Amino acid sequence: MSKKDIDEVSGIETTGHEWDGIKELNNPLPRWWVWTFYATIVWAIGYMIFYPAVPLINSATPGLLGYSSRGEVRAELDAAELAKGDYVAAIREKDLAEIMADDTLRQFTTAAGAAAFKVNCIQCHGSGAQGSPGYPNLNDDEWLWGGDIDAIHQTIAHGIRFAGDADTRLSEMPAYGEILQPEEIRQVAAYVVSLTGTPSNAALAEAGATVFADNCAACHGDDAAGNRDLGAPNLADAIWLYGSSEADIAQQIRAPKHGAMPAWSTRLGDATVKELAVYVHSLGGGE
Template identity: 60%
Template sequence: MSEKHIDEISGVETTGHEWDGIRELNNPMPRWWVWTFCATILWAVGYAIAYLPIPSFGDATEKVLGFSSRAELQQELDRAKREQARFDILIASKSVEEIDADPKLRAFAIAGGASAFKVNCAPCHGSGATGGPGFPNLNDDDWLWGGNLSAIQQTIAHGIRFEADPETHVSEMPAFGDVLERTQIRQVAAYVWGLTNTAFDPAWAEAGKQVFLENCAVCHGEDDRGNQEIGAPNLADAIWLKGRGEEAIIHQVSLPKHGVMPAWSARLGGPIVKELTVFVHSLGGGK
């Protein structure tokens, strides 16, 4: 029987193993740790018997406590659906103003509206509702047909220039290419661009003001700030829907582009339209 080797530095017996001159100290685990480890094994076995079905060749063992994670998940889903149904009834019965004034209903409506927006509105307005060329940015303060709750609800429900809905918003800008001379169109474009930027030719912009007052002010107003009752945009806020620059304005004045927005009430139903209304209003630009 070989003699036990004692480490000179620590004074601890070694296991007899050696790797490249390095010996392993024989330090057993603390007794309390060993018993704790054994207890966890016993607990795991007991947990498996009580809660988990143990597979066999043909079937699985019955759980002693009858626990089912699927059943628990189903109970949570059923509970969530009941709570959702309660909120749906409240959304359907209240006005958008009442919904917006109730913190819990407002939070529910914003969550539902955000989901509906991603499915139905994001293809045009973008996932962040920032819009794009020809599609309005819903985060800013520029509203063609009004930015309060009732106005937004009306626009979402009945759309814009949507022929299938008799209550849709309708307005069209005349094609001034058939009314004004080319020089007049360039002058009015210089004037409109000069409201928020530097016109290419200030003299043309000055002449364009009179052209604007005679032909455009009836809709856009003498102060250039538009008219939400007829969907005439504000021209003095540096927000451009159809394109930026004098050339883009010339094209729009000569042969206007008219967008169409679907009426969502028939497709989505009143409650979801209300949720969309509260969501859009919450983006920051709503009045």
């Protein structure tokens, strides 16, 4: 029987292996650790037998229990759809006034509308509905076509300048570059700026008041506060879709841009349009 080799420094038995004067100590793992390791192997084998584990070309081994994570998710989604089914049915059956009067249903409709908004509306109005140049901010209380729940629903359902819907919102500002002289356009632009700020030339603004009264007041009003029946914006609130400088305003007078919005009723259905209307109204419906 060979004699045990004991390391002089640590006093631990070595395995007899040595590299460049460094001896390998014989320090076996604790028994509890070894048995735990064996248990994990047994657990892994059992898992492979009972659950999907080994990848195949188009799937994986099904396991004796027939469990599927996809099936579990599908069951949870089906349960969620069933749970909200009564609410969705109520949204379809009730009108907007009834939905708004029921706190529980209104809260559910608002949450559903927020989800629909993220899918369908943020591309133009932004993730926070804050808008961008040419696309209105939906968080304030300024509305082109009215901010009550019915007006918002009408706009979402039938769109704006959407050729495929007979009930779409329609308004178009004339291209005054073909009607007014360049000097008159500069004058009326200066006047519009004077409503909320300081024009570059007070004399131009004074003359522009007359041009405005003769050509613009019919739609925007004598006080330039706009007309929601026509979709004519309020020009005295410092809120602008296409820029607020005199040059921007002059360009819009000269050759106006006309935004368009799809009619969502045919794309999303009546229930989702109601959800969107309630959600948007919750952001900035001031009426």
